[in-house]
Amino acid sequence: MSEVIKRLNAEHRNIAKLLDLLDTELATFHAGEQPDFELMLDIMDYLTHYPDTFHHPKEDLLFSRLRQLDASSHHVVEKLRKEHESLAREGIEFRNALRGMVNDEALMLRNTLEHLGTHYAEALRSHLDTEEAQVFPHALEVLKPADWKEIDERICQRDDPLFGKAVAVEFQDLFEEILRLEADDRRQGANAETA
Ligand SMILES: [Fe+2]
Numbered sequence: 001m002s003e004v005i006k007r008l009n010a011e012h013r014n015i016a017k018l019l020d021l022l023d024t025e026l027a028t029f030h031a032g033e034q035p036d037f038e039l040m041l042d043i044m045d046y047l048t049h050y051p052d053t054f055h056h057p058k059e060d061l062l063f064s065r066l067r068q069l070d071a072s073s074h075h076v077v078e079k080l081r082k083e084h085e086s087l088a089r090e091g092i093e094f095r096n097a098l099r100g101m102v103n104d105e106a107l108m109l110r111n112t113l114e115h116l117g118t119h120y121a122e123a124l125r126s127h128l129d130t131e132e133a134q135v136f137p138h139a140l141e142v143l144k145p146a147d148w149k150e151i152d153e154r155i156c157q158r159d160d161p162l163f164g165k166a167v168a169v170e171f172q173d174l175f176e177e178i179l180r181l182e183a184d185d186r187r188q189g190a191n192a193e194t195a
């Protein structure tokens with residue numbers, strides 16, 4: 001498999017972990033309890049900081065090559081390209097709403113904040129699913145080694161501040177939360193095996 005697709009898939013798994021965390025907090029919020037707004041804000045700071053400025057532009061390179069080579073991919077590729085724009089916009093809107101909540105600057109209706117978060121998480125999940133189910137397999141069939149090489153060379157790799165070699169100070173709390181959840185999952189898996 002192409003290194004480009006391997007990296008994109010790995011980034012999808014990381015994004016999915018954050019969406020799971022976000023879903024848990026949104027469920028707490030929906031139940032009328034107090035979610036961890038700071039954790040939600042850290043998640044949205046990361047998603048609007050790294051995937052929106054790095055993961056999606058990488059995919060845009062791949063999509064435009066796929067469209068050049070196979071015109072039948074135009075519809076789905078154009079849909080995903082537009083979603084990169086709408087997800088970035090909606091992500092910033094939700095992040096700013098959370099920032100207002102954390103800093104006590106904004107009085108926002110609970111329903112509005114919940115709607116922003118739920119809509120964002122659903123749209124992003126559906127976006128990742130379409131890429132993985134339709135576009136990545138199609139690209140693997142259509143693109144030739146020279147195409148992958150060209151895309152790879154045009155990508156300027158930047159270190160991921162949460163899942164990369166070094167965790168940035170601003171994402172340390174979020175990173176520890178992810179480790180804690182992964183340890184819980186492993187423990188539950190081990191308990192299920194021995195039950
Ligand atoms: Fe994408």
Ligand SMILES: [Fe+2]
Pocket residue numbers: 008012055059128131
């Ligand atoms: Fe993606």
